[in-house]
Amino acid sequence: MLNNKGRVTRPQESTDDHIETQDSYSGHKGLLMNEPLLFEVGGLDKTGVDLPDCSETENMLGGLERAGEIGLPGLSEPEAVRHYVRLSQQNYAIDSGFYPLGSCTMKHNPRLNEKMARLPGFTDIHPLQPQSSVQGALQLMEQLSHWLLELTGMEAIALSPKAGAHGELCGMMAIKAALEAADSSRNIVLVPESAHGTNPATAAQLGFKVASIPADADGTVRAHAVQTAIEENGAETIAGIMLTNPNTCGLFEREIKAIADAVHEAGGYFYCDGANFNAIMGRVRPGDLGVDAMHFNLHKTFSTPHGGGGPGSGPVVLSQRLSAFAPVPFLQKSDDGLTLIEHEDGDDTEAEPFGRLTAFHGQMGMYVRALSYILSHGLDGLAQASGDAVLNANYVRAKLKHLLNQPFGDQACMHEVLFDESSLAGTGVTTLDIAKRLIDEGFHPMTIYFPLVCKGAMLIEPTESESQASIDLFVETLASLIEEAKAGETEEAFHQAPVHTPRRRLDETAAARKPILRFESSSN
Amino acid sequence: MTKTYYSQSHEYVSVEDGVATIGITHYAQSQLGDIVFVELPETGRGFKQGDEAAVVESVKAASEVYTPIAGETTEMNEDLAANPALANEDPEGAGWFFKQTITNEDELTKLMDRAQYDAFVKENQ
């Protein structure tokens, strides 16, 4: 009861009339076009494709022909292009500005990646055509695997998970499979309080019980806290631990090796959430720290585009202890070249795959982009990129530490820096208000709904892609807003922001109370 | 004669003529924020003390509602299901969640009365 964390946005009643923006006759505002819904402008008799006529043939549909209207309005090509271009102009994007969204690693997406992923030998091949006809694709998967294994110091890889959370599920399934193979009834998974919500969700989905570990005053997990949790639950019940490193507060888990040792000694496995691998790539190998399984987010660390929320890709690397338990399909080398093993009993090796996570081989389109990025950087470039990411976050920290409170004290951070809203106390202005004012200033706000361990989190991840000038302008803007809030004369302007956007604050309460999830012609 | 008891997880039980009416307290709704959905137990479901009986979703979060006493559900508040805002507007009146039988009167004695609950809330703020 009383889960009062999380977020709320419902616009406040405006008490200030001058903030009302003047509407134009057309609904457009200069370069910003208001665009109706497809269902209001399209027509059932309109189309933007010309298809060849087909000859009348015998019908083999078994009496199941569709009768009547489907309800799919169309547009001609020029109208469609305009519709979507206008929609695109209502989005903020990395290409247009600074996007310091903590834990999301919004780095530049090189266009070479896009060009490579569209080569016909990658985009126009079928997952079930004979393997002899796709050896180049299998070689690409093999080369990407080699890089990911070398960068992490791990033994085996499962490429197929479709996103970070899917990779997490894969890694925890491998642990569960290893426990089953050993006839073990271990069922407790230790998860720090600061963990991303997917960690406990994943463990619970697999039937594990979640035991929470507190963080220390410095924001990291201490080996003695893990040891205590192991003793409280009994070493023989510990299936493993799920730890994010660097953690969700942007801090490196200093005692990670001792934590790994404690969990291993108890007989459990160490799952590492690799969402923040961008901070350490080319510098620290998780395998050297005692990690047994870790997922990547290719769309964070290796620059595949976020695409408005996907598609992602979440390959998982496994230690020697877990290497036999990767799901199908997996690659095998032989004299004839590379083979993709697609069935659980499909080879004569020691492999004990736990099953299958998706119909085909995973996100090939993302593998191409990630390898294109990795080859471009090389090992030296990847290490420089993680170095610059950490440099940029610490630069933001140094510039703002006098104005904003760091919940775990002023200490060197990794690729992102966490502040809270305590220095705004008494101003009537919250982190949410600061974020909305940043929007009016032309920035994408930092992450504000996460992590939940502090009140009014501001998690800032500049990434290595930003220039010093770009970071300076953001930092100075944020500083001016904090000072304005503390001066205390413009509280209402904070609550009413943003005002320079296609839409102002949206009523999420109304959306959730009576969900309208599709267009109905009667609703306009 | 109605007597009302309170739990540490911020539910209340109003007892009248041997029937218990259960809902969330005014303080609970103020912490949850705008309530957008409630999932109520169907009639005839039996609970032990402390069982998860209902779910309440606000824009911020989803939380469980535990029944403070054992019993069997006799009625759910259809008006609340249709208009979850009632739990914000009048939580201890029109915004009640469900009614149930009382298996064991003794369980009531372990709950707080109004004064104790007010002190409990103040202490935990």
Added chain:
Amino acid sequence: MRYLPHTESTRQAMLDTIGVASIEDLFEQAGTPQEQPPTSLPPHKSEMEVEQHLSQLSGLNRAAGDGPFFVGCGAYRHHVPASVDHLIQRSEFLTSYTPYQPEISQGTLQYLFEFQTQVANLLGSEIANASLYDGSTGCGEAVLMAHRITRRKKALLSGNLHPHYASVVKTLSHMSSFQVDQSEVVAGQSATDDLIAKIDDETSCVVVQTPDVFGSLYDLKPIAEAAQAKGALLIAVVTEVVSLGAVQAPGDMGADIVIAEGQSIGNGLNFGGPYLGLFACRQKYVRQMPGRVCGETIDADGKRGFVLTLSTREQHIRREKATSNICTNSGLCCLAFSIHMTLLGERGMKKLAALNHSKAVQLSKALSNIDGVEIINQSFFNEFTVRLKQSAEQTVETLVKKNILAGVPASRLWPDRPDVENLLIIAATETVSDDHINELCAELKEALNA
């Protein structure tokens, strides 16, 4: 390095501001281990070198467009209009994140709302979400959702469900201690007696694919009635959504949840991913539905706008009580689907479906004239199964040497079943030409007579 803006002098200036001597010192202060990992990985390459390397790998693959191509079984080659790829590469679509700040994400949110409407209408359901990873993972999620709704733990799968989809469901179920039952495989027929007979009071859902993995079409009404009579849900799976321009929608035939692989519209084959999971269901199950959803609301000025909604079900807030562990949707693939569907419109979609069906009928007639080839389907849309007089796998290998990709041998999906060894699953979309059909028939005739 072309992707990094800093010069050595800016790095030094920033280090001075922080008050440390080097980036390595920062890592040391942050507590990372200092030993350099041993590695043999190579240094950076120019754009030209990377392009040459990857182009060489691409060239080793036989692309679908390089000659006759008849491969389907869950992924289909269709023509995608040029404007689709142009539009999805708009910076503001390509390089934005999940629309957590709705005021500056209305573009993404509005296309998701339009997408949800298109999907719901196409699948014949009341509502749809903003997509899942792909059809197979959607199928797994649908089964878990049915378990939550019915509070039962046993799924019943049709034997003719794509075996990889069945594998995904079985893996998830095994890992979460749920049960799975399955009816017999009956190639070429829409047989449902065995399936219906297996429904009992513990069945939470019945999962039926139409067209099924062999290409046969199903009337879902009797299965829906039988399932619902026992308190179970019907989950319909569609791996070729173009079929829905020609055949009745699963939702209209009574399916409670409809899952589809949306790749066919707007998205390339991509060797299996990224694809697009379409997920639709009845309105009354909205709060049990996994994945992101976009909803309509108003802003502070009373103007219509869109937000991600019902997010309290997600792991961000519910943690171990979340509906599922899914975080991402398939954003850009949704956009490609939605743009392609908008270009097609009602008329284009129906015509595309008719064209696919006529190509498949034309191919089936041509093949049925060959000795040693028997078409086993009683019904089909753009894909059907033939029984050859010899191993289908060997025949496919023979034909690939003649630059013909003839289809999927059933043994690729069921390596341990001798009874399907001679079955070949063949798809014909609008991209198949008369010449391709003639070439396939000529070479197949020769392969069978060899």
